[in-house]
Amino acid sequence: MSPDDHRLAFRPAQGEIPTSPGVYRFSDKHGRVLYIGKAKNLRARLANYFQPMHSLMPRTRTMLSLAAKLDWTVVATDTESLVLEHTWITEFKPPFNVQFKDDKTYPYLAVTLREEAPRLIITRNERIRGARYFGPYPKVWALRETTSLLQQAFPIRTCNDADYKRAVQSGRPCLAGQIGRCSGPCSQKLTIEEHRERVNELVAFLNGGDRSHLRRLQRAMRDAAAEQRYEEAARLRDQAQAVEHVMERNAVVLGLDVNLDVFGLRADELAAAAHQFIIRGGRIRGERSWIVDVELDDSPGTLLEQVIQSAYEGDREPPPEVLVPSLPENAPELEEALSAKRPRQGRVRVRVPERGDKAQLMERAVLNAGEHLIRHKLKRAADLTARTDALAELQQALGMEEAPLRIECIDVSHLQGTGVVASLVVFEDGLPAKGAYRKYRIEETRDDTDSIHQVVSRRAAQLNASRESGEQPSGVYRDRPQLLIVDGGEPQVRAAERALSEAGIDDVALCGIAKRLEEIWLPGDPFPVILPRTSEALFLVQRIRDEAHRFAITFQRQRRSTAIASRLSEIPGLGPKRVQGLLKHFGSVTRLRAASLEELAAAPGLGAKLAEQVAAHLREPAAGARSQSPNDSAAAKLEESVEPERGGEESE
Numbered sequence: 110m111s112p113d114d115h116r117l118a119f120r121p122a123q124g125e126i127p128t129s130p131g132v133y134r135f136s137d138k139h140g141r142v143l144y145i146g147k148a149k150n151l152r153a154r155l156a157n158y159f160q161p162m163h164s165l166m167p168r169t170r171t172m173l174s175l176a177a178k179l180d181w182t183v184v185a186t187d188t189e190s191l192v193l194e195h196t197w198i199t200e201f202k203p204p205f206n207v208q209f210k211d212d213k214t215y216p217y218l219a220v221t222l223r224e225e226a227p228r229l230i231i232t233r234n235e236r237i238r239g240a241r242y243f244g245p246y247p248k249v250w251a252l253r254e255t256t257s258l259l260q261q262a263f264p265i266r267t268c269n270d271a272d273y274k275r276a277v278q279s280g281r282p283c284l285a286g287q288i289g290r291c292s293g294p295c296s297q298k299l300t301i302e303e304h305r306e307r308v309n310e311l312v313a314f315l316n317g318g319d320r321s322h323l324r325r326l327q328r329a330m331r332d333a334a335a336e337q338r339y340e341e342a343a344r345l346r347d348q349a350q351a352v353e354h355v356m357e358r359n360a361v362v363l364g365l366d367v368n369l370d371v372f373g374l375r376a377d378e379l380a381a382a383a384h385q386f387i388i389r390g391g392r393i394r395g396e397r398s399w400i401v402d403v404e405l406d407d408s409p410g411t412l413l414e415q416v417i418q419s420a421y422e423g424d425r426e427p428p429p430e431v432l433v434p435s436l437p438e439n440a441p442e443l444e445e446a447l448s449a450k451r452p453r454q455g456r457v458r459v460r461v462p463e464r465g466d467k468a469q470l471m472e473r474a475v476l477n478a479g480e481h482l483i484r485h486k487l488k489r490a491a492d493l494t495a496r497t498d499a500l501a502e503l504q505q506a507l508g509m510e511e512a513p514l515r516i517e518c519i520d521v522s523h524l525q526g527t528g529v530v531a532s533l534v535v536f537e538d539g540l541p542a543k544g545a546y547r548k549y550r551i552e553e554t555r556d557d558t559d560s561i562h563q564v565v566s567r568r569a570a571q572l573n574a575s576r577e578s579g580e581q582p583s584g585v586y587r588d589r590p591q592l593l594i595v596d597g598g599e600p601q602v603r604a605a606e607r608a609l610s611e612a613g614i615d616d617v618a619l620c621g622i623a624k625r626l627e628e629i630w631l632p633g634d635p636f637p638v639i640l641p642r643t644s645e646a647l648f649l650v651q652r653i654r655d656e657a658h659r660f661a662i663t664f665q666r667q668r669r670s671t672a673i674a675s676r677l678s679e680i681p682g683l684g685p686k687r688v689q690g691l692l693k694h695f696g697s698v699t700r701l702r703a704a705s706l707e708e709l710a711a712a713p714g715l716g717a718k719l720a721e722q723v724a725a726h727l728r729e730p731a732a733g734a735r736s737q738s739p740n741d742s743a744a745a746k747l748e749e750s751v752e753p754e755r756g757g758e759e760s761e
Contacts, residue, residue, distance in 0.1 A: 118177070119176065119178050119179050120159055120179075121155075121179065123152070123156075126151050126152040126155055126156075126181070127181075127183055128150050128151065128152045128153070129150075129151060129183045129184075130148065130149050130150070130151070130183070130184055130185075130186065130187050130189070130190045131147070131148060131151045131181050131182055131183040131184050131190055132146070132147050132148075132181065132182050132184065132190050132193045132194050132197065133145070133146055133147075133148065133151060133154070133155060133179065133180065133181040133182075134179070134180045134181070134197070134201075134203075135172060135173070135178070135179055135205075136176065136177065136178040136179075136180070137175050137176060137177050137178075138177040138178075140178075142197075142201040142203045143172050143175055143176055143203055143204060143205050144172050144203050144205040144206060145194055145197045145198050145201065145203050145206055146194065147187075147190040147191060147193070147194040148190070149187055149190075151181055155179070155181075158173060168205060171205075172205045186442075186445075187439065187441075187442045188442040188445040188446055190442075191414075191418075191439055191442045191443060191446050192446050192449075195415075195418040199422065216231050216232070216233055216245060217231070217232055217233070217235065217242045217243065217245050217395075218230075218231060218242070218243040218255075218256065218259075218315070219231075219232050219237060219240040219241065219242050219243070220240065220241045220243075220308060220311065220312055220315075221237065221239065221240050222239050222240065222241050222308070222312075223238055223239025223240065224239075224270075225294075225301060226266045226273060226293045226294050226295070226301060226304055227265070227266070227304075227305070227308045228265060228266040228267060228268075228293070229256060229259060229260060229263075229265060229267075229311065231253065231256055235423070241312055243315045243394060243395070245387075245395045245396070245397055259311065259315075261347065263307055263308075263310060263311040263314070264292035264307065265292060265293065265304060265308055265311065266291055266292065266293025266294070266295070266304065267291045267293070268283045268286070268291050268293065268295065272284070272285070272295075273293065273295050276295035277295055282295055283295055286298075292304075292307075315394075326345050326349040327345075327349050329345050330342050330345035330346050330349060333345060366390075366391070367388060367390075367391045367430075368389050368390070368428040368429060368430070369388050369428050369429070369430035369431065369432060369467075370385055370386065370387055370388065370420070370427065370428055370430075370431050370432070371385065371386040371388065371432045371467075371470050371471055371474045372384070372385050372413060372416060372417060372420075372431065372432065372433050372434075372474065373385075373386075373434060373471065373473070373474025373475035373476070373477060373478040374409055374412060374413055374416070374433075374434055374475065374478055375475060375478040375479040375481075375482050376409065376412065376482075377482070380400065380401065380482060380485065380486070381400070381401050381412050381482070382398065382399065382400050382401075382478045382479070382481040382482035382485060383398065383399045383401075383412070383413075383416040383478055384396065384397070384398050384399075384474050384475075384477040384478040384481060385397045385398070385416075385420055385474070386470060386473070386474050388428075388470075389428075396477075397420070398477070398478070398481045399416055399419070400481070400482070400485050401415075401416075408438075409434075409435055410435065410436070410437035410438045410439075411437070411438075413433050413434075413435070413437050414437045414439060414443060417431065417433070417437075417443065417447075417459075418443075418446070421447065425450075426450055426451050427447045427450055427451060427457050428457070429451075429455060429456075429457060429458065430457070430458050430460070431447065431457060431458070431459045431460075432460065432461070432462050432467060432470070432471055433459060433460070433461060434461065434471060434474075434475055435461060436459065436460070436461055437459075440459050443459055444456065444457055444459050447459070486652070495645050496538065496540070496645075496649070497539075498645045498646075499539060499644075499645035499646045499648065499649040500512040500513060500514065500538075500539060500646075500649070502640075502644060502645060502646035503646040503649065503650065506629065506638055506640060507592070507618055507620055507629070507631065507638070509591065509592070509618050511591060512591070513590070513591040513592035513618065514537060514538055514591060515535065515536070515537050515589070515590045515591055515592075516535070516536045516537075516590060516591070516592045516593075516594060516653060517533055517534070517535050517536075517568075517590040517592070517593050517594070518533070518534050518536075518593075518594040518595070518596070518653045518654055518657040519531060519532070519533050519561065519564050519565065519568070519593070519594070519595050519596065519605075519657065520532050520534075520595075520596040520654070520658045520660075521551070521557050521560040521561060521564070521596070521661065522658070522661035522662050522664070522665045523560075523665070528665055528668055529551040529552075529554050529560055530548065530549060530550060530551060530661060530664045530665045530668060531548075531560060531561075531564045531661060532546070532547070532548055532549070532657050532658075532660040532661035532664060533546065533547040533548075533549070533564070533568065533657070534546050534653065534656045534657045534660055535590070536649075536653050536656075539649055541656060545588070546660055548660070548661075548664045549563075549564050549567065550668075551563055551564070557597065557600075557601065558600050558601055558603070558604040559604070561595055561597065561601050561604045561605050561608075562604040562605070562607060562608045563608075565593070565595070565604070565605045565608035565609060566608040566611065566612065568593075569608055569609055569611075569612035569614050570612060572589060572612075572614065572617075573612055573613070573614070575589075589616075589617070590617055591617065591618060592617070592618045592619075592620070593605065593609075593617050593618070593619050593620075594619075594620055594621065594622060594650065594653060594654065594657075595619070595620075595621045596621070596622065596624075596654050596657060596658065597621050597622075597623065597630075598621055598623040598628070598630050598637075599621070599630050599635075599637075601621050602619065602620065602621040602630045602631070602632055603632070605619055605621070606619055606632040606633075619631075619632055620632075620638075622650050622651070622654050623637070627640070627642075627647060627651060629650065686714075687714045687715070690712075690713055690714055691712055691714070691715065691723075694712045694713060704724075706720055706721065706724055709723055709724055
């Protein structure tokens with residue numbers, strides 16, 4: 110049965126599907142839910158799944174080939190469909206849906222208000238009945254220091270339930286109470302009511318940085334000192350300092366009456382990371398991070414929609430304002446769904462900050478999300494088992510006789526067709542071998558495919574030279590790769606194949622990786638190899654391609670900067686220090702070229718006369734563009750940089 114015939118078995122009649130908003134479910138023959146989606150118009154949305162198979166995304170084709178049943182539920186509003194979709198995704202966990210999950214459990218500060226004598230604890234359990242939670246916090250060691258300061262500033266019970274009950278029944282303080290470490294009712298120093306007042310002060314302080322407790326401590330300290338009760342004054346001084354230290358650690362980032370959450374998002378072709386700042390009383394009270402594998406049709410708005418709903422699952426109550434880097438498509442419905450979780454406190458607003466402190470906080474959230482995504486990728490790349498699986502999977506997918514222990518990748522970079530350069534990066538055993546990286550100058554080329562042909566020809570010539578001389582490989586650059594990857598699709602692969610064939614090399618496997626769709630193209634194959642989006646092999650190939658792209662862009666920027674510096678040094682009176690100062694002042698070659706005469710004259714070390722000379726010189730074509738001998742061109746074309754990459758100095 111063909112895939113299209115398979116869909117006919119469960120495709121409903123066109124008039125059977127309503128045009129109302131609703132939620133739909135695809136299930137397999139065993140009843141397992143494969144995918145859950147929502148729609149403002151069910152008929153229009155579901156019609157997209159029954160187009161010709163070749164026009165659908167790879168993941169959608171896979172899901173439909175497994176599906177055997179389609180159901181839907183009609184709802185009254187778009188908001189209801191949003192809530193119902195998330196509820197069902199959480200319940201059924203369908204394999205073809207994006208699900209943001211915490212990559213770890215976070216510690217919280219909790220005050221156990223339900224107990225007779227509440228206490229402050231550090232916990233990862235979010236289901237303690239009657240507890241008031243603060244956080245989550247990213248670092249448990251920092252939380253322990255904060256807890257120690259809080260219990261010094263607000264002396265409340267610290268002993269466990271068993272010790273507390275034993276002390277109450279016997280009438281003797283627990284060990285912690287005897288040595289002055291616990292100030293609960295079991296210490297016989299205060300009543301349950303007095304202890305409850307202290308707990309309420311602690312909760313008020315954690316809610317919004319209430320300074321009234323600090324003022325009372327300072328006033329009591331001065332009174333005790335005036336009455337010469339110096340030991341009590343010293344104890345009160347220590348408590349006041351502990352309160353001040355806690356307030357310093359929770360620096361104010363917004364107004365004291367501001368309560369909001371900030372969500373930053375950073376994604377690439379295979380994965381996404383989200384980061385949340387929890388702002389209460391103008392202070393950062395907690396933060397969380399999520400990682401998710403993404404698919405081709407997962408837009409940033411869809412990912413934000415999922416992560417925001419995940420952040421407020423269960424009893425978590427949203428604040429009155431939620432900041433996002435871009436508005437989701439269903440922002441009004443999302444606001445209604447969040448507002449329903451706090452009916453007495455008013456409506457929740459979802460918006461994008463454009464300027465001021467909130468915009469800066471959003472930049473920090475996006476930056477943290479990016480750092481989290483990088484750490485996730487590095488952790489995955491450092492996994493020996495994952496690297497081994499990736500190489501074995503790549504060998505099988507490309508039909509290679511042996512695993513590609515040495516992989517080389519070539520990428521071409523240019524600026525609107527000028528300044529064409531290329532990079533070659535090397536991965537051995539799934540890790541970068543930066544000493545073998547190489548940079549290529551391409552002085553004359555027709556297009557990207559011609560550039561690829563030139564670089565592969567030069568690399569092939571070097572490999573043949575090593576073989577013909579009979580030398581053993583004497584360096585990482587001379588080693589022979591098992592696999593060569595070029596950045597591009599079918600045209601680039603054909604160009605690279607032609608270059609290898611002309612050099613008589615047939616023992617190096619070749620493939621190309623096309624951007625966005627992440628398809629693997631093989632020589633002579635009209636159809637690409639589609640690797641699963643979650644496969645380790647695709648992650649490895651993408652990482653190698655991205656590293657080649659980074660290295661090529663870095664080299665191109667270096668050349669542009671060097672070229673403009675060389676041209677500026679030709680101006681009389683403009684020495685090396687002034688050239689470097691000029692480039693540093695404007696920050697980039699593009700800004701320098703676009704600068705007006707007045708902006709040039711305002712640069713340090715430049716006057717009006719020298720600024721006129723710089724502007725005139727920059728408007729002239731480069732000497733190399735005016736004239737170039739064939740011999741110079743040939744020499745430049747054959748020149749190849751042999752500088753190894755210096756770790757940490759190359760950046761995109």
